[in-house]
Amino acid sequence: MNVVESLEELYNYPSPTHKEMVYVQGYLNDEDGGGGFFIFDAKSSLEPFYQDIAPNTRNPKSPYASFEDMLKIGYNANYDGMVCKSKTNPTGRWTRQWDRGKLNLRWFGARPSGSDASPAINAALKYAQFEVAIRQRDAKGAYVYPPKFVPSIHTFNNRAYTRPGKTIFIPSGRYYFHTFISTIRYGVVFEGEGNMGTSAHGTRLLIFHRYNDFNFTSPKDSKKSILPQSSEKGAFFRYVANGSNNAGGGLKNLTIDVPELFIPKEEENNPNFVNAYDANIVSLLSEETSHTDTKGNRLDCPAVAKWTAENIVFTLNARAKRALFLESNQKTKGLRWRIRDTTLINCWFAGASVHGETVSATQSSGLHIIGGFFASGLGSVNRKNPNLPPERVKPGILLNDCANTHLTGVDLTHGEICIHKKSYFININCRFGRLLIYNGPDKEHVDLQVSKMLILNPRKLPDYLDRATAPKDFKCYNNVWELEQDEDKEWLHNTPNSSS
Numbered sequence: 001m002n003v004v005e006s007l008e009e010l011y012n013y014p015s016p017t018h019k020e021m022v023y024v025q026g027y028l029n030d031e032d033g034g035g036g037f038f039i040f041d042a043k044s045s046l047e048p049f050y051q052d053i054a055p056n057t058r059n060p061k062s063p064y065a066s067f068e069d070m071l072k073i074g075y076n077a078n079y080d081g082m083v084c085k086s087k088t089n090p091t092g093r094w095t096r097q098w099d100r101g102k103l104n105l106r107w108f109g110a111r112p113s114g115s116d117a118s119p120a121i122n123a124a125l126k127y128a129q130f131e132v133a134i135r136q137r138d139a140k141g142a143y144v145y146p147p148k149f150v151p152s153i154h155t156f157n158n159r160a161y162t163r164p165g166k167t168i169f170i171p172s173g174r175y176y177f178h179t180f181i182s183t184i185r186y187g188v189v190f191e192g193e194g195n196m197g198t199s200a201h202g203t204r205l206l207i208f209h210r211y212n213d214f215n216f217t218s219p220k221d222s223k224k225s226i227l228p229q230s231s232e233k234g235a236f237f238r239y240v241a242n243g244s245n246n247a248g249g250g251l252k253n254l255t256i257d258v259p260e261l262f263i264p265k266e267e268e269n270n271p272n273f274v275n276a277y278d279a280n281i282v283s284l285l286s287e288e289t290s291h292t293d294t295k296g297n298r299l300d301c302p303a304v305a306k307w308t309a310e311n312i313v314f315t316l317n318a319r320a321k322r323a324l325f326l327e328s329n330q331k332t333k334g335l336r337w338r339i340r341d342t343t344l345i346n347c348w349f350a351g352a353s354v355h356g357e358t359v360s361a362t363q364s365s366g367l368h369i370i371g372g373f374f375a376s377g378l379g380s381v382n383r384k385n386p387n388l389p390p391e392r393v394k395p396g397i398l399l400n401d402c403a404n405t406h407l408t409g410v411d412l413t414h415g416e417i418c419i420h421k422k423s424y425f426i427n428i429n430c431r432f433g434r435l436l437i438y439n440g441p442d443k444e445h446v447d448l449q450v451s452k453m454l455i456l457n458p459r460k461l462p463d464y465l466d467r468a469t470a471p472k473d474f475k476c477y478n479n480v481w482e483l484e485q486d487e488d489k490e491w492l493h494n495t496p497n498s499s500s
Helices: 007-011 118-128 219-224 480-485
Strands: 002-004 021-024 036-041 083-085 093-096 167-169 173-177 187-191 203-207 235-240 246-258 280-286 308-316 324-328 343-345 348-351 359-362 368-370 373-376 396-400 402-419 422-438 444-450 474-477
Touching: 007 021, 007 083, 118 167, 235 246, 246 280, 280 308, 359 402, 396 422, 474 480
Parallel strands: 002 021, 167 187, 173 203, 187 246, 203 246, 235 280, 246 308, 280 324, 308 343, 308 348, 324 359, 343 368, 348 373, 359 396, 368 402, 373 402, 402 422, 422 444
Antiparallel strands: 021 036, 036 093, 083 093, 396 402, 422 474
16 A cells, blocks of 8 residues: 555545555645545546635625635645545545544644634534535336435445434644635534643634635725625524524633734724624524415424533633624424524633623523633723723623523632523522613513522622613612512512413
């Protein structure tokens, strides 16, 4: 068996024969971790995933939801880490021998060296998100030959499709991202080797790009942006439900860092500059609305279900909107909670966010936050007047029309829990700096439970969490003792039949 150092050498390998195996030491060289075994298939016509769109060809009016055609995918038109063309035998392909386990990001050319890893992760997502194809039959029900599949698919290793929803493994190191990654429509897991809170040699993703402008230098250049100025639902990791739902997926053993972006001194007080690149780190979205088909049957929109973040450190040191944004657009009352069973286990949140909330959930059911702590915004001050609340920081959790939510053992001592107009079966068993409960005329709260274990908040609260600063139509509590002393707490422990 022959050995070559890189995929470029494999591409130039002289006169490969059918089923010949070669060991490749790396993507670019024998030290980058992108190596593996490749076998030549003289009959294969697979094309490597590659796309490199010049900035001046992007459509500045393109909405966020349809920007897939403007992503950078892969680094080389001749190989993507899984498939490699042959310069000397152009009718065949080299294919990586893969057991359909985890996909290693290093296979696709990602390096912890400061170069942009977005093209590598976009290429990896192509293999993690094959669309399930249906083999076509003739009028009598027999399979047509040669086999034909719909939709037309990118086959690999002589298989019509692979099960979507793979794990993309990211070895330890610091990986830099300067452009967007693809929308995630199947349950894909991004797994590292530990976060900076648990491992000295863990995996760290640094999101350096300006979210909604690839060529931003000043507000006058904002017309070059490919995204709207207000990307309320935009995110680096964007999990979107499709027609067959989006079950599973998540993040594991990672640090995700949004570093502070450089702001010229003359632009510090210019809101157009400051907010020109804000978005969320993670969004879970069910964007479609329910509708009625031609037979009169109501069809609910698809759901994003069973998404998990485990042992993640989120550091929002620039102007990211939020760490996690969950939203369903289901309008009917029945099964309107289309973001389901989301779990955060031992996740840490630190830094400042633009919008204020660290986690924002709308029409979400089964949000479980277990362990970890929210330190978002600590140390941030108002640049104009240090005695005023921070300009863009109000750390904590916003729940709006959510059901079956459990906050257990998480430290929100310096954070805020805000429960908006509707809540159903909410259980709070953790420290909190301030609890805001909507008490306006159209409130709808059922069985809201707050643990009595932590009666007093043990720390002095920041001024911006004082009860005097509570917004209109909200009741404010700084600890469970204040809550128990409130004579007007009809929403507490209500049953469904007694909701207001």
